[in-house]
Amino acid sequence: MIDMLSTLWSAAPVWVLVATGMALLLMYVFREPLWRLVCALAQLGVWIGGGLLFTAAIIVTAEVLLRKGTGLFGTSFVFSGSDEVSGYLFAVGTSLSMAHVLINRGHVRIDVLYANFSPKIRAILDVIALAVLAIFVSAMLERVIDVATTSYVEQIRSNTNLRIPLAWSQIPWAFGFVLFFVAILLALFRSVTALVRGDLATVGAIAGVATAEEEIEAEIKGLEMGGDRRSPSGT
Numbered sequence: 538m539i540d541m542l543s544t545l546w547s548a549a550p551v552w553v554l555v556a557t558g559m560a561l562l563l564m565y566v567f568r569e570p571l572w573r574l575v576c577a578l579a580q581l582g583v584w585i586g587g588g589l590l591f592t593a594a595i596i597v598t599a600e601v602l603l604r605k606g607t608g609l610f611g612t613s614f615v616f617s618g619s620d621e622v623s624g625y626l627f628a629v630g631t632s633l634s635m636a637h638v639l640i641n642r643g644h645v646r647i648d649v650l651y652a653n654f655s656p657k658i659r660a661i662l663d664v665i666a667l668a669v670l671a672i673f674v675s676a677m678l679e680r681v682i683d684v685a686t687t688s689y690v691e692q693i694r695s696n697t698n699l700r701i702p703l704a705w706s707q708i709p710w711a712f713g714f715v716l717f718f719v720a721i722l723l724a725l726f727r728s729v730t731a732l733v734r735g736d737l738a739t740v741g742a743i744a745g746v747a748t749a750e751e752e753i754e755a756e757i758k759g760l761e762m763g764g765d766r767r768s769p770s771g772t
Contacts, residue, residue: 564726575720681710
């Protein structure tokens with residue numbers, strides 16, 4: 538990964554480096570309104586991603602039932618390509634949901650030693666974790682964009698009977714990674730700014746590991762929202 542980033546850095550034209558620096562500067566200056574926009578897009582993305590995963594489950598279930606036969610007609614039907622289509626839906630649904638997981642601190646982190654450190658050390662580790670994640674995802678993002686653009690330009694189709702253009706699924710898949718990367722950068726900028734100000738609580742709220750109490754409180758809020766949707770009386 539480090540070799541890839543160093544190669545990109547050395548091979549990139551000067552104007553690309555300048556444009557990247559300007560983009561990062563603008564992201565830092567407008568980090569708060571951009572963060573609200575990313576949060577809204579991430580919320581939309583997780584709903585779309587959930588719908589795609591549910592659709593994939595329906596397709597696989599229908600294919601299994603049709604393959605086994607309904608028992609009413611004494612025959613069975615085979616839908617060729619359910620694995621392929623469900624795989625595309627799963628990939629897109631997963632990528633569109635990653636930014637929402639980051640914003641809500643849902644990614645798994647090992648906190649055996651983390652919980653025993655002082656608040657300042659935990660805040661510093663949170664910032665380092667975001668920085669390392671940004672480096673890792675940037676390397677992935679370069680490959681993802683390359684794959685999607687190549688499929689689009691060369692009109693590559695799947696090597697199956699369906700012959701589906703791969704760009705149809707790879708472009709929204711790549712968009713999910715772009716949104717995830719932008720969310721990481723904004724979270725990193727906001728965390729560093731809060732750390733410099735000495736606002737350790739804000740760093741923890743942005744990038745820290747959710748405590749057991751916070752997870753319980755989130756579950757209770759979810760149950761209360763579900764009860765409010767049923768009826769005012771909760772029945």
